[in-house]
Amino acid sequence: MNVLGIETSCDETAAAIVTDAREIRADVVLSQLDDHTPYGGVVPEIAARAHLEHLDGLVRRALDDSGLTLADIDAVAATGGPGLIGGVIVGVMTAKAIAAARGLPFVAVNHLEGHALTARLTDDVAFPYLLLLVSGGHCQLLSVEGVGRYRRLGTTIDDAVGEAFDKTAKLLGLGYPGGPLVEKAAATATDPGRFELPRPMVGRPGCDFSFSGLKTAVRRHVEELGRPLTDIDRADLAAAFQTAVADVMADRVGRALALFRDRHPQGDTLVVAGGVAANRTLRARLAGLADARGLRFVAPPLRLCTDNAAMIAWAGIERLRLGQTDPLDFAPRPRWPLDPAAAPAIGRAGVGAGVKA
Incomplete structure (x- = not known):
């Protein structure tokens, strides 16, 4: 199984192709560091525009690096949240377009789950x-x-x-x-x-x-x-x-x-x-x-600790193995807790900190 992963939740634009045999066939990341450094932090509008400008090229580069074509891809996974919503929308819409055009399964991945499952990709942790x-x-x-x-x-x-x-x-x-x-x-x-x-x-x-x-x-x-x-x-x-x-x-x-x-x-x-x-x-x-x-x-x-698309592709594989996919009307989420049942953390001001994106 070859899964294309797309990550656009913050200030890295990334695409990767990962197999269900834990092989990372391609993993490309474009940092927006130079775009945001003058402002001392990530500017959401700048981030979203950069994702929109570069994502298609990164997907093509991932395919070239892997030696595959879209005909060899079995599913598409993209970060569906949490994150800066403009960037998340860019990644989700790109993944949906590829999935619809090729008739492929689409998986919306929780960005945090991508991090949570990376150790199973790299070290086969049980x-x-x-x-x-x-x-x-x-x-x-x-x-x-x-x-x-x-x-x-x-x-x-x-x-x-x-x-x-x-x-x-x-x-x-x-x-x-x-x-x-x-x-x-x-x-x-x-x-x-x-x-x-x-x-x-x-x-x-x-x-x-x-x-x-x-x-x-x-x-x-x-x-x-x-x-x-x-x-x-x-x-x-x-x-x-x-x-x-x-x-x-x-x-x-x-x-x-x-x-x-x-x-x-x-x-x-x-x-x-x-x-x-x-x-x-x-x-x-x-x-x-x-x-x-x-x-x-x-x-x-x-390189797999910071934001990347290999972890998104792998989380997609984990869900595909369980028969889990998402419809093409999936709505990107700015907030998406891994444990919805957890009570919000209460800060000194009495405000729930929750999951921040």
Whole structure:
């Protein structure tokens, strides 16, 4: 089975072809980083126009890279949400057009499910497993019990961790996107313990996250310095921030592991996915935690942690195996929680954080 995957939920335009034998025959991604960097974040209208301009060419390139033609494609899968709705519409409509023209099955994939199932593409991980899903818009702990079967154990009550990385990078004058720039700066720190930062939620019951207080503490240190930041200041603050995030993650994941093992004694794998999963410090900390608990630790290759279409094609394959397809009148969704039964997380302002796109 050859499945064409399309991903357009945020600021990467991507197309891929994946087989049911876990072979990635093509995987092309066009970053819009240069388009959005001047604005310090993703501009939805710019993103949607870029998807519209480039997606057809990327699909053609994926076919060329794979050595296949549309006649060899057995189904089309596209991100149906959650995400920036303009971009999601571009991807869904393109996939529908191909499916209608070729008479192919169409699968609308939850973007988060694409991340959640990537470990099954790369490492053939068996259900159930515990997933830490961390990105610019998402921060969740999920018990992955099967395709379409997700139980949320924890989420953020305010900022997603990737958003906190971006805002910290902006405070430090590092630029955008924040995750890789903060990690790069932290690697040059001369005194990682120079700045004291809080560990929000550490030691508290439950598995929820909070990062707004940590971000505020970084701002306070910047203001207290009372002068333009030096490269040493930036590096030391970046290292302090990154260590604080790792400490929070280890505490929250440790609590979630206890809940997960109580419910699934046979579960033996901790998976981390999403863009922030590319952070090597976080990976190392979670790998150590898993090892201490006698668990297998799986993190997809870095290129499959950030948004990509291979994960969408694979999630489509997982659903096709179960006989699940979607009609061509499927409506793109700006919000689409993996666990609809989960209560919304309540932040300090009393507003449900829910799933952010």
